[in-house]
Amino acid sequence: MTTTPAPTSSWARARHLWGLRWRMMRRNWSEFAHQMRKHPLAIIAAVVILLYILAAIFAPAITVHDPTRGSLRTRFEPPFWMEGGSTEFLLGTDDQGRDILTRIIYGARVSLLVGVIAVGVSVLVGLTLGALAGFYRGRFDTIVSRAADLLLAFPFLIFAIGVMAFLGPGFGNLILALTFKGWVEFFRLVRGEMMAEKTKEYVEAARVSGMGKVAIITREILPNIMQAVFVLATLRMGYMIIMEASLSFLGLGIQPPTPAWGSMVASGRDYLLTAWWVSTFPGLAIVGLVLAINLFGEGLRDVLDPRLKIE
Amino acid sequence: MTQEPLLELRNLTTVFPTRRGEVRAVESVNLSLAPGEVLGLVGESGCGKSTVLLSIMRLIRRPGHIAEGEIRFQGRDLRALSEGEMRRVRGREIAMIFQDPLSTLNPAFRVGDQIRESLRLHHIVDGRWPWPLDMGARRREKERVIQLMEEVGIPSPDARYKAYPHEFSGGMQQRALIAIALACEPRLILADEPTTALDVTIQAQILDLMKRINERRGTGIILVTHDLGVAAEFCHRIAVMYAGRIVEMGSVDEVIESPQHPYTQGLLDCIPRLGRERQPLSPIPGNVPDLATLPPGCSFAPRCPLARPVCESGPIPMVRLARDRRSRCLRHVDFAREQGWTWGTEYEISNQ
């Protein structure tokens, strides 16, 4: 990149650099697609994830039942393959006679939404702070890093539970509780990368070409870090979903009647002896999704992050 | 040859199956080493020198394996030994010295203990008592270790005994490795580029340390190196390897003074030597061929100044030009044919 003759005006230079990276990115993409083919499991996982997403979006079209309404008359219907079960309720019904499959499908909305938003916000915060801290260092860096260290002194779930306890249940609070500590990983990753990249030639080049600091960060460095961030984000997603489920399981997450996998499992606990299916299937849904996400993440990492910055 | 050779390789062949087909890293190598002899195995990196050594130790990592050939050590075929028996040979009778001392010493253990381990493994200092009652044996072992460290020239061994590898300098590390090799007073030492990682002055020290060992104990040594110079000043005989094959073999003086094989010639041209100052150094054009896709004929042909189309045609036999002087070049084959020499082994033409 630095071998290419430097155009005269600084902006020409900048545009030139852009062009270069754009080409690079396009190449990367085709290369990426090619690489990905070497990880069939990751592909399958991606498909599974897609299925979950579609199910969540088109839930009403998929199922005839209402996730929040059921008749006490159809209480504890077993899954269809057991005697007494009917194909009307494929996976049986819960203590309120609600169709479990339906609730699982709608529950996907909560889990996916929480997962995506929580991770999204975490990335946003972590990226910004990390980039600034890593680039400018100084007092700002020290302060934020200290804060991060402090947060790391709490086990994640305990922290989240604590926050939920204080804020009370609810979707927004859930996101807050999860991101409150979630951003730290991204902060540390970005900060570290930032300090590493900062010294590379192309940054020097951009600097001599008279680019502003912000421009350098956003246009020059970040694009080179994004891959790692993206991988980490995917890997964290599964974790976040499990955390949300755990909180809901403890009754600190989404409140009834809104179907959330965690609380569904919890509500089934009282009926383990009589109706095992109530808490079994929602849990299965969690495992399926998280497994898929993790598999996909692993695949991504092998392809995008060969240096294995992320462990 | 009066006495029975210490080590004898009979068309040893080691292969590594890979995605791109079978790589024959060592191709029907014939070698013999007399007791107390120092043989230099010379060639560019990647020509299979180290593989020969690992094959002798039977330490080729799966899925690589020794395809055929014999490894006769003091009369018995090592390939026939069980893993257990082989273990008793390793370190005890044949020891090995590796190229990069730092990565070869275990970073987690004290140097002294690492030397001592060889002693323990082969019950050199015999302490029949079970742990923790074997105090006596351990004390004697430790004494022996310190003695060894002195012998290889590690200063203040008592202090260094407790040190960790990363606290040693490169030279010291290599000396420690040698101490490990010497621990059980083996009959044969396989040295894989022992000096490459070291700077010149240390190189010299290490080399004559090994020389002394060789002289004092009559330990046979196979020295693998890519540096003809090193080989020249240190070895009795030299075998030049190229692409898994031995292309020339003979006593140091003969090989250095009158190299027969063009490859050897080429190697010699790369190093500055006294009396030839006026000649410019000429590197060998091209580079080592991919072992997976070797040409049918002489594998050096593509780079050979004297190459003729025929060279590519078919396998080249080894020609025994004189007693203990061999070369693998079509030119010599023709010469031998003219002389009406007879075929020795399948691959060898000679005049008895």
Added chain:
Amino acid sequence: MRAIKVLERILATIPIMFGVAIMVFIFMRLTPGDPVDIMMGAGGAVGAGEIEQLRAEFHLDEPIHIQLWYFLRDAARGDLGNSYIKKRPTMELIAERLPATIELALGALFFALIIAFPIGILSAVKQNSWLDRFSMAGAFLGISMPAFWLGIVLILIFSVKLRWLPVQGRISYDVNLQEITGLYVVDSILTRNWPALKDALRHLILPSIALGAAVAAIVARVLRSSMLETLRADYVTLARAKGAPEHRVVLRHALRNALIPTVTVIGLQVGVLLGGNMIVETVFGWPGLGRLVVDAIFNRDFPLVQASVMVYAFTFVIANLIVDILYTYLNPKITL
């Protein structure tokens, strides 16, 4: 020399703990709802005079920074206030529950390591064998499974269906055991109360698995990858060349070095163990700290939550400290 480094490291944790304390305090005070109301809710009808008294009792009538000062001062003394609901010193309550939690955590850790080490080592030695693939798939599953669900499934299978293991609790309701350390397994051994030991172990199995599974998975993966590295290292070849038998090569030369990264990861997993125990203790009705906290949260029993969260954080910090120290002994190159 090393001792000094260790000491430094220990001292370094003090500011963190301090920060933790302040953080917890701030959270507590941000919380909506008047503690006294809640206490009254628990207590029942009271005179108005009492409320004032309580405000004073909890310094609720003083400005925030004064409250912080009181809080830190008392915390330093190990006094984290009285539980609103249970009307007893929080530290007492926590002390009662801590052994149970520790026992569970240790049980889980034990399980995790018992599983992870053989698997990690074997699947590295026999890379790409069916065993390797199988156990790595298992590890993946372990990572993707929420502890609470695993726990419930285990209960369904082993307790409800097969009736092999108890559904919940630390020890059967009809076994009585002389408590000494509070760790039932230890106590029953100390008192040679074999039936109790058997019973305590039976109770410990399922929760340990539920809590340890994820840890086992992660540790196994890390151990495997680092074993793969060390097994390729030159010093392993040297060990072989020395004539060391294979088991020695693997278990001493390779493993010893593979342990270094693994231990770090295990240290990080302590967090998972601590966090997870809230869930698992709830699922298995394990009378430990985790359950205490959860109850306290629903009771808005602030002093108790506050104290417990701090205890958790401290435990976590200390655990990591221990790991760091252990690490330096494992890896001669590092001195903290």
Added chain:
Amino acid sequence: MRKSRLALIVLALMLAVVVAACAQPTPEVVKETVVVKETVVVEVEKVVEKEATVVVEKVVEKVVTPTPEPGRQTLIVALAGAPVSLDPADHRNRTTETVIRNMFDGLVTRDTRSGVHLELAESMEWLNDTTLEVKLRKGVKFHDGQEMTADDVVFTFERIITENAIEYPEPHSSPRKGLIAPLKSVEKVDDYTVQMFFSGPWPVANQMLVHQQIVPKHYLEEVGTKGFVEHPIGTGPFKFVEAQLDDKIVMERFDDYYGGAPDLEPVGPACVQRAIFRVIPEASTRVAALLAGEVDIIQDVPPELVETLQQTPGIVVKTAPGTRPKWVELNVNKPPFDDVRVRQALNYAVDKDLIVEELYGGRAVPLPGPLSPFNNFVNKNLKPYPYDPDKALAMLAEAGWTDSDGDGILDKDGQPFSFVMDTTAPIRSLAEAVAGQLRDLGIDVSVRVWEYSVVKPLLLNGERMAFARDWGDSAFDPVGHFEAKWHSRVEGSPYGRGNFSGYSNPRVDELIKLGETEIDREKRQAIYDEAQQIVYDEAPAIFLILPEEAEAASERVKNWEPASDSRINLHDVCLE
């Protein structure tokens, strides 16, 4: 590596030493006592017991635990909740009372239904409308051997009615004050006679006195409340051994027990040697523990499991008419519930029979109104609100609630009809069922589960909309119940202490006051009939159902009856 190995060996050695140190296993001793217990007759039995206990003590000082005693000696009861205290004066909680009443006796006690019988009192007689003279049984011993006298009784009641009489952990008044509000003072006449002075006539004195247990003056004065709750002492059939309130309470038979209420057979010391209460909040776990034979009796069998248990061999399920009527209180001071039509509509909208059938497997009855149908003063003319969704819709429409925008949710001038129904974990299922039925009607209801202690203050402050729970009337009398739920709230008094709907009706208040002091049964009935009628019509709550108290035990448990007030009296219970 070697270091660690060494350490390990050392550790092992140490362990071995320790183990060796505390040798002396005890099983055979215990076996002995078993044999004896089986063969010997009562008189001798006591002696043997003493031996047994001695053995135990020896064992303890040797730091060796006795191997688990055979079940026949130990009775284990699984409670649904944890007691909050072991101080009879410092709680307002049924489970707590259940535990306490096995260690403490009151002046009077109640059988498994609603009959009141003399316990510590030999006789009780009204000298006039407001003075009750109690003659105490002689020779009743506290667990420490001291005899119970008038001083203890006086002390007990003064401790309850005096402000801030309880000093630990911080000074406060007894929460049980409200249960005996009219009591003005207590005076000792002689060692075995006390007189209680009430503010006015108090017809329910007997029923209410059941809920007050006598504590030892000398002991409390000696150790204080702290010491007392750590090791309580009473006159009850069992004496305290050890306790961790949220886990277990261990009690041992009190051999010098005077025998309990003479007209409740059997009289004499308790039958079992040891009684243990275990706290198992999760219903399914309680049942599992019973099935596994870990416990002998379990409280609160969840309705959906009663069937299963009844079919299980070796398990006995018994039920008693409940005393915990359940309803959803509606905040009458906030729209939309400030409109009586809406409140009535909701009553029509809930299908109680369906709930009884499906949720409680028929083991419940619909509430005819604010009082349990088993209450001694229930209004016989009241019938439960019938299930009539159409009528409900009509009434709602009348009140202005219609689904004008056709989104399936009723609305009134733009506002959708939606609210949060608060409840507590034990009846989440019921609350969700009700919510579900209201949703079918077009009301957007979501359920939020709270811890009672947290939500209670919010409710009393009228900050919430609706609350589903129950309120016990274990006295089978409106008093202790009616004034708590339907009397306007009077801060710091028992009146309206549980009035979560903010309901206030002067006439009802007046009637409640009248009822408390009316002695003539007929008049009293009339008073309460009117009061119930009013509350019924104004419907400050959705009156739901009254479930039976279902308890289960293993067959080995003999002479056990679940009590309506859900108290478990272990005095009579035997194991075989």
